[in-house]
Amino acid sequence: MKGIGAAVAVFLIACAASTVRNGADDIIENRPGLLPLALRFPSDCGDGWKGDIARRGERPATADCERWNLARYYHTVERAQGSARRAMKHYEAMPAAGAGHPAMAKNNMACIRLNDGKIREAESELLGLISGADAIIPAYYNLYILYRHAGRLEDGAKTLVLMKERYPENSYADLELGDIFSDREDYTTAENFYRAAQRADADNPVPVHRMAALMEKIGRDEDAEVYYRRCLKSFPHYRQAYVDYSSMLLRQNRKDEARKLLNRAVRLVDPVDGGEAR
DSSP: OOOHHHHHHHHHHHHHHOGGGTTEEEEEOOOTTSOOOEEEEETTSTTGGGSOGGGGOSOOOOSHHHHHHHHHIIIIIOOSTTHHHHHHHHHHHHHHTTOSOHHHHHHHHHHHHHHTTOHHHHHHHHHHHHTSTTOOHHHHHHHHHHHHHHTOHHHHHHHHHHHHHHOTTOSHHHHHHHHHHHHTTOHHHHHHHHHHHHHHOTTOHHHHHHHHHHHHHTTOHHHHHHHHHHHHHHOTTOHHHHHHHHHHHHHTTOHHHHHHHHHHHHHHHSOGGGOOOO
8 A cells, every 4th residue: 555544545535435335434443553444333323432431331232322332432432451352242242132234343343353463353254244245345445454464465456356346436446456556567557447546536636646656657757747737736735746746846856846836735734824725
């Protein structure tokens, strides 16, 4: 992955635009030391998980939403030792009790197992999910992250192909496949995947930016400049494109143009006198 921040942002943007996301909140685990795995929770259970619901005691949860709020609290809010184990207890109770959203519970359990180092168990859970009728897109993403983490890049690529086939409106798989083939110096295939990502998600700056970077990498600076300019025109608040475009201009000794771009990038982060970046 070219950059984990950009990768997970693309995944979340793709999920937000996906027709399979109805009734779900998708978030990425961002605790230090953990893999950036995708959790999914039902969106119709309110925000009780935001409070200190652990004070309710350890009496058994009975309602589906009560289980979900407790699981989400222990999984994403509490930082105490054993919180993941407590979340797991509530996830495990859901399928057994016939609760709704079993695929979400299984996906989140696989994330806990993977971050606990139980790779085989997590893989088995995720493979079961993507082969079932109730497959959800975070399961594909998490299985790919598992394979990346384990150094099993061929299995990761196969997972992305399956993800692309099932969710053609999602640009994430195309972007990651483009990165894989770019790293292998198969630039024609990489370009094809980046183009497919642009077609799948025309409202996302990352596919255009990746294409610009690829053109620059293979020495097609004129084409790279076309894509950098297109990215900045369509997505004027996408800071990384300013930074990379200015770097290319500096390499070409176009220092004045590069300085102007960098100044615009700085204003995106710290607008002068409260003014907006232009």
